[in-house]
Amino acid sequence: MSAPIQLIRARSQDFDVLPLPGGVINPDSLRIQPKAIDFIKAFFDAGKPVASICHGPWTIIEAGAARRRRIASWPSLKSDLKNAGAEWVDQEVVVDGNLVTSRKPDDIPAFNREMIAMFSRVRTQARSVA
Numbered sequence: 001m002s003a004p005i006q007l008i009r010a011r012s013q014d015f016d017v018l019p020l021p022g023g024v025i026n027p028d029s030l031r032i033q034p035k036a037i038d039f040i041k042a043f044f045d046a047g048k049p050v051a052s053i054c055h056g057p058w059t060i061i062e063a064g065a066a067r068r069r070r071i072a073s074w075p076s077l078k079s080d081l082k083n084a085g086a087e088w089v090d091q092e093v094v095v096d097g098n099l100v101t102s103r104k105p106d107d108i109p110a111f112n113r114e115m116i117a118m119f120s121r122v123r124t125q126a127r128s129v130a
Contacts, residue, residue, distance in 0.1 A: 012042035017119045022054030022074075022105075031062040041065065044098075049122055051100040051115040053107065057081060060099075070096040072103045 012018075018040065021027060030036040037059065043050050044065035052060060057073040058080065060066050067085035072094040081088045093102045093110040100118055102111035 010039060012039050012046065012048075015043075015048075016122045017049045018043045018051070019115065020050065020052040020056040020059055022052070022056045024055050027055045027058040031058045037062050047098055049098045049100070049118045051111070051118070053102045053111050054104055057086075057101060061086075069099060070094050071099070072101040072107075074103060 020040070021030075030040075040050075040059050041063040044060075044063060050060070052071075052073075054074045055077060057066065057071050057077055060069075060071070061080055061084040066081055069086045070089050071081050071086045072089045072091050073081060075090070078088040090103070092107040093100065093114050095114055095118070098118070100111065100114045102108070
């Protein structure tokens, strides 16, 4: 097994948005690291945009941010999400407030479209404040 990923200097307040990786190994590695989960939770607590695809919602569950959310994911996460209080949705892309989710690699075009739109709104808002 590889060494755990280290989040030593990353601070959530230094970032406006959070794209969470998909696949199986990336989210599985992240969800067992308390610093990574704290980092993810901070984005939800601050209401910052988050995007997640495939198995990425495992980290959302671990951060305690799945409850009362509509979330698309890889089908095998359906029970995990329901048990965490989320509504699992079998759609290519789901936008629920500040969260964009998708199921699988085939959904990447729709996922990217919605993620970029959401992330762009944050950038536009930041410019108008400056």
